[in-house]
Amino acid sequence: MLNGNQPKSTWKANLGDIIPLHLAQEIDEFETQMELRRQGKVDEKVFAEMRLRRGAYGQRYDNGRRHDGEKSQDIPFPNVELTKGPDTKWEAPGMQRIKIPYGGLNGEQMDVLADIAEEYSDSILHITTRQDIQLHFISLDDTPDMHRRLAAVDITTREACGNSVRNVTACPLAGICRDEAFDVTGYANETAHYFLGHRDVQDFGRKFKVAFSGCAQHPCGLTSMHDLGLIAKTRVVNGVEQKGFEMYVGGGLGAVPHLAKLFDEFVPAEELLPLSQAIARIYARYGEKRNRNKARIKFLVSKLGLEEFRRLVLEERQTLENDPDWTNWIEHIESYNEAALPEPAFGEPIELGEAFEQWQSTNVYRQRQAGFVAVTLALPLGDITSLQMRRLADITRRFTGDTARTTVEQNILLRWIHEADLPALYQALREINLHASGAQSIVDVTACPGTDTCKLGIASSRGLGGELCERLANKNLQYNEAVRDIRIKISGCFNSCSQHTVAEIGFFGSSRNINGFRVPHFQVILGGEWDNNAAHYGQTFGAVPSKRVPEVVDHLLTLYMEERQNGEKFREYIARRGKKAIKAEIDRFTSVPSYNEDHSYYADWADAREFTIGDIGVGECAGEVVSLTDFGIALAEGLQFEAQVAIEKTTDQTSVDNAARLALEAMVSAAQALIKVENIDVSNDPAVIVDEFKTRFYDTELFFDPYAKGKFAHYLFNAYEHRDKPKTLDIALRLIEEAGLFIEASHACNERLQAAQLIAPVNPFTELLSRKVTAVSA
């Protein structure tokens, strides 16, 4: 009998015998650090990194301020002086990221995930684009118990965030794929566990992401966009087949995407961990530490050059003392093999009609093992409720060998389903409303959290994603052979968390000032390649108002369906039509009605607040000056576009040089436009512009992004400093990307100036500095 007089039971006591000792100790230590932080005995910056390494992230508004559509208001959190990081209130809700190596889950784990989502979060589990699970609106005080409950089912949140090895991802079809060289599951999991808490991965300047793929041609592993990418390969030596990996390094999306470079054509399985360890050590030793914007390994590989990077790694490899953990798991690798239930769970045919047939056509994958299929559950925007997750755990037990996998497309995959069980499985999924068709199709839109919960979000990626899902599904485009395989991915900012760069149609959030009002926009990215492990990145085609994005998508799809030739893919169609022609099509959707005409354009999707009420009331006097600046930035956008066009068709040295020159000119032009806010007579001499920009906007920090700080200004400074150095295609592409981001930052800076209402006639710089309003960007 339960009663209130009993000593209070705790999860720590209840799970003490179940949680592995080392995990229990780590969680206890974190709880101790929390207490020390409460007592002010741990620095807030140090605590923030500790917290992040436990996967406990900050969330939007955790600085204690929120714009309510009319003004920015303080949120009166209790204990407001207590922080969990710089400018991060302890009591503010946060996000918990939970690492799921290779996306592998079993029913027991799904049950616990459902329980903690219910008790500590808002009953929603969000699958991320790196196979993690995220919970939102979490109180930091709840995290130790939450971690204990996860640890009890062999899930750790350790190093889910922070500057360490993040979740190790893998193709969710591993082991059942028709095209893989071999099953990478065990290799991914052993790599994840080898590096978890390893001493050599504790001193990185930034995060380090690892991905495994079973083949080169499919996108599932996305190895080209990872810090370390591994593609399964076999070779025959002296008549014996060897397993190994094609190893890539230095890939990454983020603001400036880099395709990974081939480090080694064949790394034997026995060398996977030692060589990876050597790479980690070289990254930790030589990677950038002070400037986090240059700290990913992609920058180190670019800086050193691949040959020198490889030499250093191989040299380091020779110095490593043998570690039995490098290989002692290989003899047990077969233990990762999954199996189906011995017999179908039900098997009797059921008449389910057209909806079942359609679902089969989009959500079912025939395994290489005859008679078995894998089924993708298309989760809307990656979300599933706790109740659905608990029922899904039961379904997983009933129909599979108790395994499921999360996917990088924010879905869940059930594998090893007896084909005869498909009707019964469909019925079971229908009972919990997880039977949506269109998995991995055009209606299965991917979106990062964006302005819903992310501190960096500029525009509502999920709001737009939800809108597009509904509209496209209403048109049944998931069954249209011509367009069904087009992927749409939406990020709330330039940081590519939705992986928009590798989608056929991608968007990232931005904003524009229209007659003194801020209007949510999305940059359009077209021509990325999802296949071949994300082998090509898309390019920007300019920004369109958020509310017009559905029109843009409709128009592009209509054009493609009407004009495509010989079955060409969307990416090929975009390339054939050419950037100028496609941009002209998109430019038809850039206009915004006046505020009085239709103010819905001035709010974001699924958000009733005006996007920026702070811009209302900018004086007419300011308007003229601002228009000049806007005009200058628009010219810069044109130059950046010309730079893209320069290397669209040919990539000879002349074209490359031309593109690089135009990209630099675009940045200089945007800088000049900003300078005109104060000095309308600014020189046209680039040297003077760069110098004056540095004095007026960099040294004063007026140009600083609230989170990226001076990162974008350095793009200009570096490009100008190295303007006479020889250019490669890679450099030109990077300069073009950087120019695009510099221009975005110029828009944002211009808007901050206007938000502070400090455009002429007063001197904005003196006034702005005196009022210290550099962070007016909400």
Next chain:
Amino acid sequence: MNIERFCVKFLARPGTTLDDAVFIEVFHEWIRRHTLPGILLDVADYRHVPDGPGIMLITHEINFAMDYSEGGFGLLAQRKLGQGTTQQERILELVRATVTFGALLEADPRVAGQLSLEGGAFQFLSNDRLALPNTADGFAAIRPDLEATAAVIYPGQAVSVARLDNDPRDRLTLVVQAGTVDMQTVAGAVGALV
């Protein structure tokens, strides 16, 4: 019994014709105007999730959701922390906050006439499996507190308190049933701020 985390849910009466999008506008306005007591934080849109929590108003103390999960569409309030030294006080406080929310929502001009919540019955959900598990013991432990609180909420009415026969892994759920009562009437009984 002594638990902090629990929920109550008042179901909507049949005939709701509202587009959920209107809740987004209303809740943002409530945050701006500090319409409800507590620390109002944000609005979460889960309309895309089938059988999900719909539109939520997140506060520091309570998550309010116009929820579509098991049991049907209704107003779900998830208590995270709050006042009250006894369990009965805590339950009454959450019911008061929820009824305040519901009555204000029904009266909002954008909602009025299109949404009616049944005040005469509600579900109580334990949201702490450790302190109050979904067992017969758990039911026996919380039932007296809930019966005593129900007597305050529904003065002079016959009230039943029954355990919902659900999956043992789901939350312990009790159904408190009086007659048919409007939200405004319940609001009056519990001293809601409307």
